[in-house]
Amino acid sequence: MSANVNTSLPLEYQTEQSRMNILGFWIFLGAEIVLFATLFSVYGVLYKNYAGGPTHQDIFMMKEVMIQTVLLLTSSFTMGVAIWEMRRNNKKGLIGWFILTLLLGAGFLFMEINEFIHYIHEGATMQTSAFLSSLFVLLGTHGAHVTFGIFWATMVIIQIAKRGLTPVTARKTFIIGLYWHFLDVVWIFIFTFVYLKGMVL
Amino acid sequence: MEKSTERFPLTHVFGFVLSLVLTFVAAWVALEMNLSFTIVMWIIGTLAVIQAGLQLFMFMHMTEGEDGKVNIINIAFMVFCAVVIVVGSIWVLTSGHAAH
Structure with missing residues (x-):
């Protein structure tokens, strides 16, 4: 593993092991695409089964959804800048942008939880209709991924702070970066095919 | 890269x-x-x-590195699977088969 160090590459790609880990993570993301595809197809089949309960227009709050979207888009951008700083070998810049990313992610999560509480107060629970069951499962799976990502990234930040930028910490940072951008990609489709579609029905 | x-x-x-x-x-x-x-x-x-x-x-940075081509093929194939799952499910389950 250490025999294969190529220092002309960015830190996260320098060892064979790291290149394999990054490739492996891309394959995992491929599986995640299919996981979310199954949830989107359930929602796509059941989205009009209101069972006498509230409809899209009754519960969706578009202003809050726009704010959530901008928070997550911005966090994807700050994550990109964090990786860019890592490739300039700027540890302080990396940690700063990384923490900002997580704060934006936490803001997104806070708003999503408030959105769920609002739905439940409106009488729109997971048990109300097939539309709401599939909606909560789709949004909840995405939100659970964001939550998990925040814990994971916090541990990576602690490791960078303790051990500095090494081929191992750089690779871990790059991989959580891929994960974070992926969550933004999923949100783009939720925003389009759940919220906007629900509003034009 | x-x-x-x-x-x-x-x-x-x-x-x-x-x-x-x-x-x-x-x-x-x-x-x-x-x-x-x-x-x-x-x-x-x-x-x-x-x-x-x-x-x-x-x-x-999907295309960078020696595995860039593998990444593109992998993601393209998974997107294909995703489209088949979503479009296929919606088509089969909403095109009137439930009426029988």
């Missing part, structure tokens, strides 16, 4: 501005314009795919 040498993350800022524009155009088309459902879905669906591609290529 390069070590960053420039002093300002220009591609990232460009990608960020573009993704904000795409988001707000999609919201405007869906919420403010009076188009038919089918036309709105085609427009905002296309905008979503463009924006996802933007993330993959500009932020995730």
Whole structure:
């Protein structure tokens, strides 16, 4: 593993092991695409089964959804800048942008939880209709991924702070970066095919 | 795949501005314009795919490295699977078979 160090590459790609880990993570993301595809197809089949309960227009709050979207888009951008700083070998810049990313992610999560509480107060629970069951499962799976990502990234930040930028910490940072951008990609489709579609029905 | 040498993350800022524009155009088309459902879905669906591609290529560096081609083939195949799952399920389960 250490025999294969190529220092002309960015830190996260320098060892064979790291290149394999990054490739492996891309394959995992491929599986995640299919996981979310199954949830989107359930929602796509059941989205009009209101069972006498509230409809899209009754519960969706578009202003809050726009704010959530901008928070997550911005966090994807700050994550990109964090990786860019890592490739300039700027540890302080990396940690700063990384923490900002997580704060934006936490803001997104806070708003999503408030959105769920609002739905439940409106009488729109997971048990109300097939539309709401599939909606909560789709949004909840995405939100659970964001939550998990925040814990994971916090541990990576602690490791960078303790051990500095090494081929191992750089690779871990790059991989959580891929994960974070992926969550933004999923949100783009939720925003389009759940919220906007629900509003034009 | 390069070590960053420039002093300002220009591609990232460009990608960020573009993704904000795409988001707000999609919201405007869906919420403010009076188009038919089918036309709105085609427009905002296309905008979503463009924006996802933007993330993959500009932020995730999908094509870089010796495994860049493998990444593209892998993601393209999984997107194909995703489309089959989503479109196939909706087609089979909503095209009137339930009536029998």
